[in-house]
Amino acid sequence: MQEQYYTSDPTCESRPVPCAFPYRGHGLNFMTDAGVFSKGELDVGSRLLLDALPALSGEVLDLGCGWGAIGIAMAKANPACHVTMADVNRRALQLSRENGERNGVLGRLRIIESDGMSAVMDCTFDAVVTNPPIRAGKQVIYQMFADAAARLTDEGALYLVIRKQQGAESAVKYLKTLFAQVEKLDKSGGFWVLKASRPIR
Template sequence: MTEKKAGEQYFTANPDADHDYQEFDFELLGHNLHFTTDAGVFSKKTVDFGTRTMLEVAGETDFPEGKVLDLGTGYGPVGVAVAKAFNKNIDMVDVNERALDLARKNADRNGVGSQVKVFQSSIYGQINEKYALILVNPPIRAGKPVVTAMLQGAKDHLLPGGKILAVLQKKQGAPSAQKNLEAVFDQVQVAGKKKGYFVLEATNG
């Protein structure tokens, strides 16, 4: 199986790529974290630049008290980093069962297993709570309808004053994603940008 095929399947429930475990350390939000990854998950060799950019913005974002949702958690770098840095309770969800197994292991290994709940959800399908902050690096390859649902669906799952932060490359649709957010949120802004990546912020007024 080619790496391209494996990469294209990270947003499916059960990737069939042969296992190829990797381990690495990475500093996020001031903490050195250790991650185990595998084939069939997004950005298995390092924490991708978009995620790092979004976390930098999250570290400077004011949001109300409450739980955080890591939507499309993958192997868990966002949820683990936010739980570690902010001492927050995090729900970490993904459609990909292989990724979820890794996310659980990575949360435990980095000492935040008791703060996180890791479970399967196709977008917001299994989510019944409201959150202070939703963080998402949308899977562009899954298609525009999936990305739009991730962005616009946040409105129904945020506390008053809660925020969604989403990172997208300009060339992969950040301007249209901003318009999608503006269709359902009154307060939308570009909270940060770096090397072609835009971090969009929408607030539930």
């Protein structure tokens, strides 16, 4: 059985593969690896999510950061933000550290081992950004959404991407129980990019 990328300690053999992509005027270079989501390339969902994001500032959480594509791109393009990057996968976290240094933003990153938001529930964020691990199951990702709503500022927002065929419509319904406003920022290639704001207290 194939090992899932959302396990804490991947046992598959390390096979590093480089990946590079441009983002808002910056050329970004990464190292990816086996046992981590989207080895060797920026997946379509993450690309759509990054392209839909507004300018960000303050405290930002990249939830389920993987090898660091989203969090590092946000930090590079938004000098006024400090990015916390959280993931359960230790191989992913090590790659994020190395990739943060490789792209010159490590000083504005806080990289934390966390199962969902469990290790950052004492923090407050101006934005939470995630390409959630759909294969972990609805219960897991809905808990991520609920925890994000609880730890966002009143003016904060959750940004996420989800395939329409993997539960986007039901995710919107659930998000509307947590947030007063849920918007579709993009609907391309079978994905929905969502913004959920005004968390309900």
